[in-house]
Amino acid sequence: MNNTNTNSDNRPLFQLTKEELMQDFEQIVRKVVNQIQVEQVSKDEKEFYTRKETSEHLNVSYSTLHNWRKSGILTPIKMGAKVYYSKDEVLSRLKGE
Template sequence: MKQIQLLNVTPDELKKEITTDLKNQLDEFLKNFKPKQPNEYYTRKEVADLFKVDISTIHNWCKSGRLKPLGIGNRVYFLRSDIDKCLTPLNS
């Protein structure tokens, strides 16, 4: 068992030293910590409702490559991030 002897150190000094080191470690961790946001998926109907268009328009956007559909079985989904990427700014 490893023993540490603290000579000429008051309890308050020890507490301050531990707190400072812990704060530095936490700050370093938070600088590098980037939580991953969960993906949001939308159905064809939800995308159509979002843009207030008909589902056939969503189909045409997929055929033209504007939207990237994802599928599971016979279900079609769209990533919210992909939907946001397909929007382009208009020149005013």
């Protein structure tokens, strides 16, 4: 008896109606959207942003962040070997303060 999942004669392993397929697809899309929303909420609740998150929020390059650090526009915080930026400082920069 062969228990492998190969299907050499190209018969479907199972069949779904169009409605069942659409329900499965909608369920997957809902899960993905919910996960994105959860990630966005957790990102918004952070006190500090990474360089990547900061550059994405402000739509600037790492070079610009470096130049802003040198000129005192944004002050990074080092935690170990990582560089972070205060959420409040990033948001105030977004508002143009």
